[in-house]
Amino acid sequence: MIGIIDYGMGNLFSVSKALDRIGIPYIISESPEELTKTKGLILPGVGAFKDAMARLREKELDRFINTYVDSGRPLLGICLGMQLLFEESEENGRFEGLGLLKGRVVRIPERDADGERLKVPHMGWNKLQFHQEASVLDEVGEGFVYFVHSYYVNQMDEESLLASASYGVQVPAVVGRNNVFGMQFHPEKSSETGMKLLANFAKAMEQSEELL
Template identity: 80%
Template sequence: MIGIIDYGMGNLFSVSKALERIGIPYVISESPEELNNTKGVILPGVGAFKDAMARLRETNLDQFIHQYVDSGRPLLGICLGMQLLFEESEENGEFEGLGLLKGRIVHIPDRDANGERLKVPHMGWNKLHFHQDAPVLEGIEDGYVYFVHSYYADGVDEKALLASADYGVQVPAVVGQKNVSGMQFHPEKSSKTGMQLLTNFAKAMERSEDML
């Protein structure tokens, strides 16, 4: 059973339907007790960093997430959910994140290194470049996934960078360190590649059963 953390900022419908299609049982919940009865959790997210962190704090789900990660069970953040895993963000101010991964969320620059204009948001299908092997990347071949975002993670620890996409800057696309992982793009909207990534996460989750 995967838990989908419902804190009022998520694309819960698409994520849950994607899990249904690949045959993974899930529960959508805002209750730490209920979410604690799972083998892995997904932190979705659409919207602004500040609002999302405020919601997590109001609901004490921020503490739950830390305890869950300490228990050794896997966590996957998607899109804004991935950005929340980092230390801080500059989106509309300076805001502290969950601090589970090292790095800072910054705005995608308006121009690339050659002065060519970059359209923001980074919206559409972009190719993943793989930095290291990881269970979550197993069997991913063509590696095109669907992105929609205006901010990206800067200063990500090299060891935590599993895959990136090139958009003027190196956009960390899949990050992971121990049981904490994140995807900047939307696997639930990334056709077969996205389904494979979610299946891989679910498989990794099953393997970590002993840790419960």
């Protein structure tokens, strides 16, 4: 059973429908008491970093997520949910994140290295490039996935970078360290490639279940 964290910042319907499609049971909840009964967590999210962190704190979900990760069960942040895993963001100021991964969230530059203008948001299908082997990437292939975001993760640890996409800058696309995973794009909207990635996360969940 996956727990989808409902903190008022995401399109939960498309994530839950994607899990339906690949046959993974889930609950949607904002309650730590409910969510703690699950074997894996998904932190979705669209919108602003500051608001999202404020809501997580308000519902004491920030502490809950930390405890959950300490228990060894897997966590997947999607889009803004991935950005929240990092130390801080400079979206509309400077705000502290969950700090589960090292790195900062910064705005996509207006121009690339050649001075060509980059449209922001980075919106549409972009190709994954893998950086290292990881179970979450098993049988996925360097396919196309659907991105919509204006900020990206910078200064992260090389060893946590599993896949990236190129958009003027190197955009970390799949990140992972131990049981903490993030996807900057929307796997639930990324056709077969996205479904496979979600299925792999669910597999990681089953494996952790055996450990517990």
